[in-house]
Structure formats: structure tokens, C-alpha cells
Amino acid sequence: MLARVWGACTQFTSATSVLGARAFGSEAFLPCNTAGSSLARSFTGGAAVSARASPLPTPTGRPRLVILGSGWGGARLVKDIDLNQYDVTIVSTRNHMVFTPLLTSTCVGTLEPRCAAVPIVGLRPELEHPQHKLYIAEATQVDPAARTISCTDTTGLTFEVPYDVLTLSTGSQGSTFGTPGVEEHAHFLRDVANATAIRSTLIKNWMLANIPGRTGPERCRLLHIVVVGGGPTGVEFAGELTDFIQKDLHKIDPARASDIKVTLIEAVELLSAFDGRLREYASQRLTRRGIKIVKGLVKEIRETDLTLDNGDKMEYGLCVWSTGVGPTTFTTALPFAKTARGRIAVDDCQRVLRQIHASGKAAEPSSVDDVERKDRPQEGSADHEDPSNREVVPNIYAVGDCCASATQPLPALAQVAEQQGKYLARVLNAKAKGGQPSAAQLSPFRYRHMGSMATTGGGSAVIDLGKGKSHLTFTGIKSYLAWRSAYLTKLGSWRNRFFTAGNWFMTTLFGRDVSRW
Amino acid sequence: MLARVWGACTQFTSATSVLGARAFGSEAFLPCNTAGSSLARSFTGGAAVSARASPLPTPTGRPRLVILGSGWGGARLVKDIDLNQYDVTIVSTRNHMVFTPLLTSTCVGTLEPRCAAVPIVGLRPELEHPQHKLYIAEATQVDPAARTISCTDTTGLTFEVPYDVLTLSTGSQGSTFGTPGVEEHAHFLRDVANATAIRSTLIKNWMLANIPGRTGPERCRLLHIVVVGGGPTGVEFAGELTDFIQKDLHKIDPARASDIKVTLIEAVELLSAFDGRLREYASQRLTRRGIKIVKGLVKEIRETDLTLDNGDKMEYGLCVWSTGVGPTTFTTALPFAKTARGRIAVDDCQRVLRQIHASGKAAEPSSVDDVERKDRPQEGSADHEDPSNREVVPNIYAVGDCCASATQPLPALAQVAEQQGKYLARVLNAKAKGGQPSAAQLSPFRYRHMGSMATTGGGSAVIDLGKGKSHLTFTGIKSYLAWRSAYLTKLGSWRNRFFTAGNWFMTTLFGRDVSRW
Known part of the structure; x- marks a missing residue:
């Protein structure tokens, strides 16, 4: 079991150097600090500084972890991830995590809006380092073959973000149940x-x-x-x-x-x-x-x-x-297996499952029953021989409302998302450190209702x-x-x-x- | 001089009873407290409660002071006015006074927006009494003959507010100097x-x-x-x-x-x-x-x-x-004398001056020079004989950016508006109390630059x-x-x-x- 979980991760550490070079090596990167640290210098520094494009993240050779979304799951992962092991790119439509339980109080002026908004940069001061990036944009599609995510910002500018490890934590949206108006x-x-x-x-x-x-x-x-x-x-x-x-x-x-x-x-x-x-x-x-x-x-x-x-x-x-709540249009468009309710299907280690191709049919989102039947991990089988592993999309994880485990479907709750984010950070940190991770670190996710x-x-x-x-x-x-x-x-x-x-x-x-x- | 200032005010106390009766007496007024004080009663209270229209102010027989605008001048007047002498109606597009010096800090997140917004109801808890009213609406015109103000709310509902004494403190607006865009x-x-x-x-x-x-x-x-x-x-x-x-x-x-x-x-x-x-x-x-x-x-x-x-x-x-800053469209439309810059012309007691009809011409906004020449108070002349008094619109005052004194033009500053609001409250309070007011109470407004x-x-x-x-x-x-x-x-x-x-x-x-x- 442990070996199986770990097996899926060794892929990305080897892929890193190739991807890292492809993604960042070929760009004309200007180091972020050439302009000096004071505003005054931007005037004395002249034209060279002012003409530079938005710098890409500084390459460090570490695997790039991309986190989509900054809700309970994503924010917890950001908080706990080891930034000495991963270069992190966060793509979110918000520059803050919404502390949802306090929203009702802000509706009536008990609390200021800023009480319910936790700025992402406030979660980890280390995110200022030039190898990490926070993009305020919408992820529109994931290409698991090319290991890129397509994104669009509010001006309509589209761009691609390469990843070595990807976490989907894009949440859900309020469901109207088709009610007009x-x-x-x-x-x-x-x-x-x-x-x-x-x-x-x-x-x-x-x-x-x-x-x-x-x-x-x-x-x-x-x-x-x-x-x-x-x-x-x-x-x-x-x-x-x-x-x-x-x-x-x-x-x-x-x-x-x-x-x-x-x-x-x-x-x-x-x-x-x-x-x-x-x-x-x-x-x-x-x-x-x-x-x-x-x-x-x-x-x-x-x-x-x-x-x-x-x-x-x-x-x-x-x-x-x-x-x-129901799935977002982004979740619906993703080329991965889905549960009956349209959430991304994950195994009990929060790994995203491959879309199942019915024989002779085009790929369709599968139901949670399909996933359960075909993708249930086989206890005790060795990693490279485990047939269920073939159904896991390598290096893509999902946490929170956007996903549901096929074996352990959980409600769309803040505490579920947060525990999953915490769990995933522990797993990813253990994997990146190398060596043999402990059993506790790599056991499947277990939800503790608080x-x-x-x-x-x-x-x-x-x-x-x-x-x-x-x-x-x-x-x-x-x-x-x-x-x-x-x-x-x-x-x-x-x-x-x-x-x-x-x-x-x-x-x-x-x-x-x-x-x- | 004192007698002259006082003279203008005796008009409204006599007019009050008539106006008060006309304005409020004929309306089917439902006392505000019939529904009881708890939310629960609105369900047990039944249909009679839920069908009542917005109640008009409870008539008390006191003069109705209408204050247009809740900026520095208006808010200061609200703060200082004697609510045992006047029933107050405030008409403003905002339900708060903007504490302008703190606005720049709220632009960059040093302060929360609520720091720079002082709720009007917070200025005087007594405003809750049913004889006082705060209307969030825009004043569109003043009819000095009928003693009413025409107003429109954000839904387009128009209504008239009767007044016995009126204070214009509608401020100014950012001037573009005709610059396109x-x-x-x-x-x-x-x-x-x-x-x-x-x-x-x-x-x-x-x-x-x-x-x-x-x-x-x-x-x-x-x-x-x-x-x-x-x-x-x-x-x-x-x-x-x-x-x-x-x-x-x-x-x-x-x-x-x-x-x-x-x-x-x-x-x-x-x-x-x-x-x-x-x-x-x-x-x-x-x-x-x-x-x-x-x-x-x-x-x-x-x-x-x-x-x-x-x-x-x-x-x-x-x-x-x-x-x-320049005059608002409301100021421009008012049928009173204006200064060269389009501000409402007032005498040195903040009383609004009548529009001057040039012989043989239609009424036009006059320049500040016209006002100065024709309306300058004649020192020492008795009130009822003072020719300048004929040029004062009875019971209409103005404070702050929207107006300028013909004899003492002052810049559009917060402290000018606030001092004028304070001055006017003192004058109106003294007048309403009856008896012979002291000289200090009724002297012309003097600006002290702080x-x-x-x-x-x-x-x-x-x-x-x-x-x-x-x-x-x-x-x-x-x-x-x-x-x-x-x-x-x-x-x-x-x-x-x-x-x-x-x-x-x-x-x-x-x-x-x-x-x-």
C-alpha cells in the first residue's frame, strides 16, 4: 500500500529537471531584483527596467507544485507545504482565502469584510521569493499530457502554467438546481x-x-x-x-x-x-x-x-x-473521472482518477459507481503491479469540494477540505524529502469529523x-x-x-x- | 445689526404652526410604535401592520428644520442643533458623513472604509424619535414660495419635503474643468x-x-x-x-x-x-x-x-x-443668487440671497460682484428698514462648499464648512429659544483658520x-x-x-x- 502511494510520486521528481528546463530555462528571464528595492530607483533606473515583461518564476530545479484555488483546501496546503522542497504557483480568482463561517457576520456589519478575507501572501511570508508565484486568474483547462494548465486573467489574457505536481482545489459553486432567476x-x-x-x-x-x-x-x-x-x-x-x-x-x-x-x-x-x-x-x-x-x-x-x-x-x-453546491464549469470540463454528482473522482489518497473509456464508446465522465468498481485500490499489491495505479492520473491531486473519494464520499464541508489540504501537504512534503516515508505519512486520507x-x-x-x-x-x-x-x-x-x-x-x-x- | 439678523427668523416661528398643520396634519399618520418593538410581533401583528405606508414625521408643532446634505457643514449642524426646539429632516444621498481627511488612507488599506464614514444616526441618538427623519435621496429643487423641497430616491420615486427652516449643505463636486474623459x-x-x-x-x-x-x-x-x-x-x-x-x-x-x-x-x-x-x-x-x-x-x-x-x-x-471643486447641478439649478464661481451667494450670516433681476431682463445667476454691491448689509440700519433684508430669502441658510459669502469669500475647506455648521446651529438654537439672544450668538459668521x-x-x-x-x-x-x-x-x-x-x-x-x- 505504502509502496503504491509512493510509486506514483517518484515520477514527478524525475520529470522535474526536464520540465523545469523546458518551462523556465528558455525564457529571457530578468532577475527580479535588478531594479533595486526602492521606488525611487524606478525613475533613476531608466528605460531598461520599465520595459521588462512580467518575470516568470526563478528556476531552482525543485518540482513545481501548482495549486488551483485558494479556499479551505488550497489555503491549508499553501500553509503546510514545505517551500524548501517545492516551488509553488498558486492560481486563484481571489488573492485571499475566504473564511466562510464569518461571511454571515459581514452581511450585517458585525464584522468588516477584511475579517473574513485572509490574504494568501499573509499565510506564508516566504511566498515573496521569486521562485513562487501567485496568479489571480481563472484556470480553464488542464492538459495532463503536456503537464500544463491553461489560464485566463480578467483582461482576457491567456497563459499556460507548467506543473510537476498539480493540486485541484477549485471548490464548488452555489447550485441553483435549475431554478430560473x-x-x-x-x-x-x-x-x-x-x-x-x-x-x-x-x-x-x-x-x-x-x-x-x-x-x-x-x-x-x-x-x-x-x-x-x-x-x-x-x-x-x-x-x-x-x-x-x-x-x-x-x-x-x-x-x-x-x-x-x-x-x-x-x-x-x-x-x-x-x-x-x-x-x-x-x-x-x-x-x-x-x-x-x-x-x-x-x-x-x-x-x-x-x-x-x-x-x-x-x-x-x-x-x-x-x-x-454543485460542480463548477471548470470541474465539469476536466478530462478526469467524475462522481455521479459531477465532482472529480479521487482515490483514498486524494489522487485524481483517469476518465474511464467504455469499450467502443467515446470518453465520458463516469459515475461514482464506475470509479468504485474499477479503481478501488487492491490492498497489499505491489505498486508497479497494482492495476488500479493505471487509473490514477500521475501527479494530479484534488482536495475539497471539487472532488469526492469514490470509496469514502464526504460532504462539501470546510473541515473536509481543510483536513484534505493538511493531509496532502504531509504526503507531498514526505515524498519530496526522499528516503522511505513513514507509514503515518503515507496512509490514505481519513476524515475526522470535528x-x-x-x-x-x-x-x-x-x-x-x-x-x-x-x-x-x-x-x-x-x-x-x-x-x-x-x-x-x-x-x-x-x-x-x-x-x-x-x-x-x-x-x-x-x-x-x-x-x- | 443684531436686530436685523433676528428679524429674519421671527418669520418662521410664526409660519410654523400653519406649515406644520398643512404638511403633517392632513396626512393619515400611523404612529410608529403600533407594531410593538420586536420583530416577532410583525408576524403575530397581522396584515394591518404590514400594509402601512412609510410614516411621515410625527407632528409636534415645533419648526421643521430641513438639512440638505450630510457633509462637514450639515453633519456639524445635525450634531449641534437643539432637537428639543426643532424637528429635523435630513435629506442626503449618503447615510453617513464622509470624514474626508481619512479617505486617502482607505485607498491603500491603512484604514477600513468604515473609519472614514460616520453614520448620521450615530451623531445624535435622539434622531430615532419619530418627529425626526433621515431620507436617503437627492434633493432636486427648492420652492421658496411653497416652502418645499423636491426630492428623488434611487428608485426614481419623487416626493416633497416641507420646511420651516432650510439649510443647504449639499457641498460641491469634483471639477473636471471641461477636460474630456x-x-x-x-x-x-x-x-x-x-x-x-x-x-x-x-x-x-x-x-x-x-x-x-x-x-x-x-x-x-x-x-x-x-x-x-x-x-x-x-x-x-x-x-x-x-x-x-x-x-x-x-x-x-x-x-x-x-x-x-x-x-x-x-x-x-x-x-x-x-x-x-x-x-x-x-x-x-x-x-x-x-x-x-x-x-x-x-x-x-x-x-x-x-x-x-x-x-x-x-x-x-x-x-x-x-x-x-465646482458647484453641483443642484446648486446651479437653485433659484437663488450665485457667486461668479456658481456657488450660492450668502450674506455674512449664512443667509441665502435672492436672485437679482436685472431691469428688463429675465432672472439670471448674478456674479459675486453684483451680490456684494447690492446686498451688503448696511451697518446700523434698523431691521425692518434695512434694504438688504429684502434680498434675503427668508429662512433659507447655506453652509460649506455649496455657498460663498459675498463679503467674505472663503475657500471650499472642511474647516470652513464645519465652522459654518457650528455657527448656524448656535444661531438657530438661539432663535428658537425666543427671548432676546445675546450678541455673541447672533453676530455674523467669522472664520478662524485653524x-x-x-x-x-x-x-x-x-x-x-x-x-x-x-x-x-x-x-x-x-x-x-x-x-x-x-x-x-x-x-x-x-x-x-x-x-x-x-x-x-x-x-x-x-x-x-x-x-x-
Whole structure:
């Protein structure tokens, strides 16, 4: 087993020198420091400096690890990877990792957007070295034969990034389940831009509802907030919202604050992943705080109203869509095996599996069942003889929401992605060091569920630690404090910890921010 | 003199009851608190609550003071006005006052946007009472005969606001001096949205310049920042920018940071309002920090380049336009006397002057000279006989950038606006209390110049206290600390003071924020 895992990696160390030379050796590379380190010199230095193109990474002969995406999985890998063993290129559409659990708080001004954004350069100061690169661009395709990734930046400039080892951690996207109008009219709640847009709409509607001549029904619509999806994000957003309304907006204008309605639409059950007692608690808590919980499925969203599957119509001023997630178009286009839900199929060592060619048919994304049947690793077989190895794409790994193990399918959770990123860093670091890695370093990925948490507003939260028979659940203020401390310790940098703690303190003193620009 | 000033005010107290009844008495007003104070009640309360239109202010019989705009002048008036004497309606396009001196710091991530935004509701907690209103809308016209202001909100809903006393504090707008392309391609630096847009472009260009395949000239363009205008805003922005480049961006990628160029274009002289020695110091300091100071006039701005009056072309990635200010379209449309520069003409008690009808001609905005000649108050004449009083529009005042005194024209500065707001609050408070007001309360507005300050980057600033012969000037680190303390004490609320001091501390510890979304 160990030998098999290791076997796949020895390929890239030998390929490195060839690829390294091909990729970087032939370019007219200007060393980054010729211009000196002060801004002043760029004027005295003259034309030679100003005419140089964007420098490619300095070649060092080390394998180039390319990480696509900077979410929970990718950021953890960046944090843990040994930068003395790998030259790292990160390609991401964001220059920060989004600390998703704090997004709901930024929607209502409890926290500043910067609290929920952990700059990638802040994760590892060593990334400044010229052999490492961070490209803010979108990866569009992977060519496993040429070992390159095609990328496009926001200006439309396309470029290729060569890799020796590739990690796909491009995440998922909010799924609309084919519901018309979601993309156009509803707000997702998945990144910082979403959160600031929600906050902006929320405060805009609050202000518009106050204008003289605004009719009753229109005022009513503006002050109606609909949350679609009763998962942790939807529940936390609804909870934070009631805090904002009852504590902050109520101080500004009690009458208007009283006119705000919040509706939470859930097709199946609130917090379905949580223990029954917690589901009950959360549901009661939200109802007691004035949130109307509606069981139903949204059929269509229009600019100012939406329709449920039972035909009911609902006018809204702000609609937040936080149902499930699905694969991105990038994931869908990748020439690798996929699970039934369209995620990249990986083995239990996070290695990406080859697309299966049905006999006599063109290559098609395979289902998770196909993958399980054909690619299950054979315990105990030697690496070079293991038939399953033929199905692994060499040197391509995937972590987080974008992938799912064929043998151990896991939900799209931050903690899954983070643990996978941590695991992969350990595996890659061990491989790069050479020598015989320890069994612990190269064992398959094992997920340890750390529990589920969700705040429900009013300084309370539900925590489900779900440890087998002795199932542990917590509710109320202690859970809330645990929720805060847990996320504070999880935050990717001290800067973010300080900012977040500072913002919580300031909000306690002065209330949430209601300014809007 | 005193009698004259007071005379103008007695009109509104008598008009109040009539207007108050007309404006609010006839409307079907629903008291704001019928729905109770908790969100939960809006669901239990039923349909009656949800159908009510936006309530008008509760009538109290007090005169209604309408304040248009929430800049330095308007915000100061809001802060100082006696809310037991006046029912206040504020109409502003923003729900906050912009603390303009901190805008340059928010452009480079030293401060969060919320530091520079002081929520209006935070200025006076009493504004929550139902007799006061804050409308986020644009005032479009004033009808002095009907005593109403026409307003439009962002959805296009138009409404009228009645007033007993009106204060115009709608400020100015960035002047393009007719230069083509400024509005489309350059960034003004006048509000929080401008600052966040500048920061976003700055970081976007920084990231785009790193993409492989970006050509030398294009990279050079992206990393070229042009600041047009060498006043305090332009100088401070250029200075903060060099701090950001040399301290923060340099840490991330020294080579790229060295390739950034900053050009400051000024037609006449840097910091022309400052003492000669300070101008020299600032100019040397900026040059030493790598900023290229170009003397010239921008003739045209296109998407990626601009042309100077000498024909020179300059490619840029970010262009910040901080030259002078001019009147807004609202000011221009007002049916009152104007100065030569198009500002609302006021007498030395901040009272708005009537438009002068030249004999046989239609009403036209008059020049400042006209105003000075015809409207100069006649010292010593009794109020009811004073001919100048006929030229004053009853119960309409103006403060700040939107107006200029005919007898004492003052520059468009924050401290002028703030002192005028403070003065007007004192006058209006004294008038509303009745009885014989003291001389000090009703004397004409006298401007006290508190000095001029500008940071020049690298922990230094210039301060010009300009006290007549014993002209006091300061430079360097002490000035910088003075700059910080002065603005910290000036900030409109404790919340903002804490936030700003906290942000300064955090930036010292962790550097500026480079995340972008």
C-alpha cells in the first residue's frame, strides 16, 4: 500500500529537471531584483527596467507544485507545504482565502469584510521569493499530457502554467438546481463580494422603505428578506439578521424595524445534518425570534417576487440563496473521472482518477459507481503491479469540494477540505524529502469529523459533536462562545484573529455598522 | 445689526404652526410604535401592520428644520442643533458623513472604509424619535414660495419635503474643468465609494502586472499611477501610496514593487495654499520618495492614456483626479443668487440671497460682484428698514462648499464648512429659544483658520498654522503625529475614533490590507 502511494510520486521528481528546463530555462528571464528595492530607483533606473515583461518564476530545479484555488483546501496546503522542497504557483480568482463561517457576520456589519478575507501572501511570508508565484486568474483547462494548465486573467489574457505536481482545489459553486432567476435576482453567500452586496441591498432597502410616498405594499416588499435554504449558512444568516434588526435597526427606527419580516424557506428540514434535538432547538429559536419558517421548494425567482412549488407567491426585497453546491464549469470540463454528482473522482489518497473509456464508446465522465468498481485500490499489491495505479492520473491531486473519494464520499464541508489540504501537504512534503516515508505519512486520507456548529442569533448556537453513541449536543450561550472561540482559533492568520476579535469587541460597544456607500 | 439678523427668523416661528398643520396634519399618520418593538410581533401583528405606508414625521408643532446634505457643514449642524426646539429632516444621498481627511488612507488599506464614514444616526441618538427623519435621496429643487423641497430616491420615486427652516449643505463636486474623459476614466477622491474603487483598481493592476505573457509596456502601464492635482488630497494620496508600495507591496514582491511609478501632475504649484518653505519641503520629500512631479495641464484622458497641454502622452493604469471643486447641478439649478464661481451667494450670516433681476431682463445667476454691491448689509440700519433684508430669502441658510459669502469669500475647506455648521446651529438654537439672544450668538459668521495640514508619506507631514507675522510651520514626524491626533479628535463619533486608532495600530503591527474582492 505504502509502496503504491509512493510509486506514483517518484515520477514527478524525475520529470522535474526536464520540465523545469523546458518551462523556465528558455525564457529571457530578468532577475527580479535588478531594479533595486526602492521606488525611487524606478525613475533613476531608466528605460531598461520599465520595459521588462512580467518575470516568470526563478528556476531552482525543485518540482513545481501548482495549486488551483485558494479556499479551505488550497489555503491549508499553501500553509503546510514545505517551500524548501517545492516551488509553488498558486492560481486563484481571489488573492485571499475566504473564511466562510464569518461571511454571515459581514452581511450585517458585525464584522468588516477584511475579517473574513485572509490574504494568501499573509499565510506564508516566504511566498515573496521569486521562485513562487501567485496568479489571480481563472484556470480553464488542464492538459495532463503536456503537464500544463491553461489560464485566463480578467483582461482576457491567456497563459499556460507548467506543473510537476498539480493540486485541484477549485471548490464548488452555489447550485441553483435549475431554478430560473436565481443567478439574476438572488444573492449567493459564498464570498466576500456576496456578503458586501447583501449588506448593501439590506441597508438600501431599509433606507428606501422610509421614503415618504412609498406605498404600504412596496414598503412591505422592501422590508421582506427571504432566505432560501435551511443549512448552517441559511440559519446563521437568518439568526444574525434578527440580531441586526432587533439590536441595531430597532435603535434607529423602532417602527420600521418592527415592519421587517424574515422568511426562511427550506424544502426538507432545517439543519438536516444535525441531531434531532438541535434541529428542534434551532427551529424553535428562529421562530421565537420572529423568523417565519416555510416548508417548500422555490420554483422561480423574479425581480421582486418568487413562486413556491405549491403556487404561493412571495414578494421580497432581498433574497439570499444558500441551498446546496454543485460542480463548477471548470470541474465539469476536466478530462478526469467524475462522481455521479459531477465532482472529480479521487482515490483514498486524494489522487485524481483517469476518465474511464467504455469499450467502443467515446470518453465520458463516469459515475461514482464506475470509479468504485474499477479503481478501488487492491490492498497489499505491489505498486508497479497494482492495476488500479493505471487509473490514477500521475501527479494530479484534488482536495475539497471539487472532488469526492469514490470509496469514502464526504460532504462539501470546510473541515473536509481543510483536513484534505493538511493531509496532502504531509504526503507531498514526505515524498519530496526522499528516503522511505513513514507509514503515518503515507496512509490514505481519513476524515475526522470535528462536529457541526451553527449560530442561531441572540447569542446562542447549536453544536453537534456527534461522537457515535455518546452523541454530544450543546445549545445556548455556551455554544455561542464556543462557536466564536473555535472560529477565532481556526482563522488563518494572527492579523485576522486580531481584526475579528477587535470587531466583535467594537460591535459589542458601539453596535453594528449601518453606513453604506 | 443684531436686530436685523433676528428679524429674519421671527418669520418662521410664526409660519410654523400653519406649515406644520398643512404638511403633517392632513396626512393619515400611523404612529410608529403600533407594531410593538420586536420583530416577532410583525408576524403575530397581522396584515394591518404590514400594509402601512412609510410614516411621515410625527407632528409636534415645533419648526421643521430641513438639512440638505450630510457633509462637514450639515453633519456639524445635525450634531449641534437643539432637537428639543426643532424637528429635523435630513435629506442626503449618503447615510453617513464622509470624514474626508481619512479617505486617502482607505485607498491603500491603512484604514477600513468604515473609519472614514460616520453614520448620521450615530451623531445624535435622539434622531430615532419619530418627529425626526433621515431620507436617503437627492434633493432636486427648492420652492421658496411653497416652502418645499423636491426630492428623488434611487428608485426614481419623487416626493416633497416641507420646511420651516432650510439649510443647504449639499457641498460641491469634483471639477473636471471641461477636460474630456475625466468622468469616464479617472477616479475622483471625494467619498468612500471613490476610495474603495481606487483601492480595488490599484490591487487589480498590481495583480494583473504579474501575469505571465504580460508585455513590458503593458506591465509598465498597469504599474503607473497618475495623480492629477497637487493640493492636499493629491499630495496625501501620493504620499500614502509610496508608503503602501515601499512597506507593503515591497514585502510581497520586491521586483514588482520597484516597477511601480507614481506621477503627480500639477498645473501651478504643489500645496499652493501653504507657506513657501513647506511647499519646498513637500516637493523634495515626494521626489525623494520616488514620485515624479510633472508641471502641466491635462488636456484629455482616454481609457489607458492621457495627454498634457505640451503634447506629452502618458500611459496609466490608475488615474486619480483631485484638482478643484465646482458647484453641483443642484446648486446651479437653485433659484437663488450665485457667486461668479456658481456657488450660492450668502450674506455674512449664512443667509441665502435672492436672485437679482436685472431691469428688463429675465432672472439670471448674478456674479459675486453684483451680490456684494447690492446686498451688503448696511451697518446700523434698523431691521425692518434695512434694504438688504429684502434680498434675503427668508429662512433659507447655506453652509460649506455649496455657498460663498459675498463679503467674505472663503475657500471650499472642511474647516470652513464645519465652522459654518457650528455657527448656524448656535444661531438657530438661539432663535428658537425666543427671548432676546445675546450678541455673541447672533453676530455674523467669522472664520478662524485653524491651519492647514498634509501628510507627505513616510511618517511625515507639513503643518501651516499661518498666524499672521509669526507664521508657524512644522514638518517631519512631529507634524505627522500632530496630523493623526488632530484628525482623531475631530472625528465625529467615539466609534470612529476607536476604529481609526485600532486600524492604525493594526496596520503598524500587520501592514496594510492587500485583499481584494
